[in-house]
Amino acid sequence: MQSDFVLRGGTVVDADRDGERLDLLIQNGKIAALLAPGTPVAEGVAEVAIDGLHVFPGLIDAHVHFGFGEKITEYETETIYAAQGGFTTILGYFLNNEAYTEVYEREQNYARTRAYVDYGFHFSVANEQHVEQMKEYVQRYGVTSFKYFMNFRGEEGRYLGLDGTDDGYFHDMLAESARIGGVKIVCHTENIEIVNRLRRKIQAQNGSTLKDWAATKPPFTEAESCVRAMLFAEHLGAQIYIPHLSTRMALDEVRRWRGRYDAVHVETCPHYLTHTEDSDLGSVGKANPPFRSADDVEAMWEGLRDGSIDVVASDHVPRKLATKQRPLWLASQGFPGTATILPVLLSEGYHKGRLSLRRIAEVLTRAPARIFDLSPTKGAIAVGADADFTVVDIDKERVVKAEELGSYSDYSLYDGWKLKGWPVRTIVRGTTVMQDGKITGQAGFGEYIARKTSV
Ligand SMILES: [Zn+2]
Numbered sequence: 001m002q003s004d005f006v007l008r009g010g011t012v013v014d015a016d017r018d019g020e021r022l023d024l025l026i027q028n029g030k031i032a033a034l035l036a037p038g039t040p041v042a043e044g045v046a047e048v049a050i051d052g053l054h055v056f057p058g059l060i061d062a063h064v065h066f067g068f069g070e071k072i073t074e075y076e077t078e079t080i081y082a083a084q085g086g087f088t089t090i091l092g093y094f095l096n097n098e099a100y101t102e103v104y105e106r107e108q109n110y111a112r113t114r115a116y117v118d119y120g121f122h123f124s125v126a127n128e129q130h131v132e133q134m135k136e137y138v139q140r141y142g143v144t145s146f147k148y149f150m151n152f153r154g155e156e157g158r159y160l161g162l163d164g165t166d167d168g169y170f171h172d173m174l175a176e177s178a179r180i181g182g183v184k185i186v187c188h189t190e191n192i193e194i195v196n197r198l199r200r201k202i203q204a205q206n207g208s209t210l211k212d213w214a215a216t217k218p219p220f221t222e223a224e225s226c227v228r229a230m231l232f233a234e235h236l237g238a239q240i241y242i243p244h245l246s247t248r249m250a251l252d253e254v255r256r257w258r259g260r261y262d263a264v265h266v267e268t269c270p271h272y273l274t275h276t277e278d279s280d281l282g283s284v285g286k287a288n289p290p291f292r293s294a295d296d297v298e299a300m301w302e303g304l305r306d307g308s309i310d311v312v313a314s315d316h317v318p319r320k321l322a323t324k325q326r327p328l329w330l331a332s333q334g335f336p337g338t339a340t341i342l343p344v345l346l347s348e349g350y351h352k353g354r355l356s357l358r359r360i361a362e363v364l365t366r367a368p369a370r371i372f373d374l375s376p377t378k379g380a381i382a383v384g385a386d387a388d389f390t391v392v393d394i395d396k397e398r399v400v401k402a403e404e405l406g407s408y409s410d411y412s413l414y415d416g417w418k419l420k421g422w423p424v425r426t427i428v429r430g431t432t433v434m435q436d437g438k439i440t441g442q443a444g445f446g447e448y449i450a451r452k453t454s455v
Contacts (some may be wrong), residue, residue: 004028006431007192009051014381017365018397019054026387030430033383050391050425056361057381058088058388060132062340062368063243063267063313066092066107066121074408075114078318078338079446081407082117083131083434085339086390086423089378089449090316091368093147095124097161099133104141108448115446116439117428118388120374122147122186126162131173135180140452143185144373145241150225151192167232167439169233174238182405182453184265184371185233186241186277189225189250190217207330214290215275219247222289226250227257241265241371244315245429246272246289255308265371267311268300270337270344271413281413283331284324287315301354310367312345314338321411336402344414346394348423357394373451379407391425398422404437 007024010035025033025041035041061082066074081089096103100123111119123130124147137143143288149157153164177183199216207215226242230253233240245251245268254266275281275291285291303309314337323332341364349355369379377386397420402412426434433441 003046004032005046005048006035006042007048007050007055007389009037009049010053010055011306011359012055012381013357014057015358015362018356024055024381024389025279025440026430029431031381031383031385031386031387034381037234047313053424054357054392054394055381056086056390057365057379058375058386058426059086059342059364059390060089060091060368060379061087061314061316061341062091062311062372063269064090064092064316064338065318065334066094069445072110073114074318075119076116076443077406077408078316079114079119079214080439081318081336081405082338083426083439083441084405084437086342086392086426086434087117087338088390088426088428089119089374090338091120091122091145091372093124094121095126095147095160095162097126099129100137100141100143101133111448113444115443116433116443117426117446118449119446120372120379120449120451124149125173126152126157126165131176134176134183138180138183138453140450144182144451144453146177147185147186147188149188150229151188151195153192156192170232171236174232174236177239178237180453182239182373184239184241186243187229189222189229189242191221191225194221200399203329210279210282210285210291210328211277213286213328214292217288217290219249219292220294222247223249223253225255230254230257230261230264233263239263239265241267243267243313244269244272244289244302245303245309246292247296251299251308258308265311265400266303267310267313268303269313269315270298270341271335273297273312274344274348275413282328283328284321284411285413286324286328286331286333287335288333288388301349304349304355304359304363310363310371311414312341313368314341318409320409324411336407336411337413339405339407340400340412340414340419342392343398343400343422346392347419350394351420373453374449378449379389387427387430389425389427390423390429392421393424394421396420396422396424406439
């Protein structure tokens with residue numbers, strides 16, 4: 001089914017190239033050669049012309065949530081949605097109280113026959129059994145990253161059936177991750193004890209706006225928690241990853257700390273680059289962390305530019321709009337986001353002079369590939385890597401319409417926004433799975449990626 005071909009006429013962009021004219025030879029789903037434009041290839045090799053377009057390594061969304069939509073079919077809908085956005089690999093989080101041995105088998109049974117793009121899993125550690133079995137998860141399932149919610153104390157995680165944990169648990173879990181070696185602990189950083197008191201106060205005053213929501217979780221509650229995560233990590237020799245960073249205060253702490261201990265990686269999300277607490281979206285704009293100030297938005301762009309933020313990922317949650325259209329305190333949190341990441345970064349970043357194409361490629365491909373053990377197969381345009389490509393028309397303007405993107409969710413934060421710079425073709429291991437907005441791949445083509453720790 002996979003035939004060899006040469007991609008001709010494109011401009012290659014990756015973490016080392018801001019745009020270089022190269023032809024790419026693909027054999028058996030792998031990159032076989034990077035060729036000077038026009039280099040002849042063996043007879044019988046198909047020619048695919050992409051003149052005027054840019055070619056990125058297949059994009060990686062390192063922060064997607066599974067289990068919030070229609071459980072079984074979401075592997076189909078959400079990987080179609082990923083393909084529409086130019087994403088060739090997604091890493092999804094699970095958050096369960098049961099052993100992940102059961103979760104893994106069940107979810108794989110859903111995913112295996114349904115995924116359109118490649119996928120991997122992160123597990124959230126929430127009880128003693130998860131810590132005891134962490135090494136087994138690494139060895140048996142190739143899961144090398146684990147999430148810990150620093151805010152799930154007391155009753156905070158009860159809505160998910162989780163008991164609270166404490167700093168002693170965090171300490172032992174990080175120590176175990178360091179013993180195993182190479183494992184990344186993804187730390188949701190939030191000082192919930194301060195948040196809880198503020199929330200009670202603001203609810204008592206009938207707060208109901210996004211600004212009120214943001215006021216329950218001020219920047220200090222993120223920054224303080226980041227500092228503690230970094231101090232714990234340094235003390236125990238653990239590697240941590242801070243997802244969805246949203247404030248200048250926390251980013252400044254990370255910058256300071258990295259001079260002292262550098263096994264700290266940082267991610268932000270598209271909405272922290274485009275939306276503020278003054279947004280008129282109401283409860284539709286409810287997320288955790290909340291939308292922040294205009295200065296925080298500017299800080300996120302600065303962090304991406306200077307390299308203090310490593311990764312942009314969506315925090316994609318495929319729920320229906322109806323779960324958002326409730327009073328603020330009852331509305332669900334988070335939004336769908338994978339398919340609009342690239343247009344947002346090109347439109348608001350590249351075209352506004354804030355980010356180079358090279359940096360966009362780095363934060364969406366090489367950085368997540370290296371941090372989450374997908375390299376060298378994924379995340380680069382290099383001989384021997386998987387032939388995963390995102391072919392992009394950087395000048396194409398298109399108005400976002402959620403219904404065209406294929407997610408189970410039925411809205412986008414960017415509905416009605418005209419964005420400039422869109423993926424026009426998504427190639428996974430040499431097979432085109434999306435072209436000009438049409439899905440050309442097949443359910444079950446996407447493969448599970450068992451990762452190996454790079455110790
Ligand atoms: Zn998340």
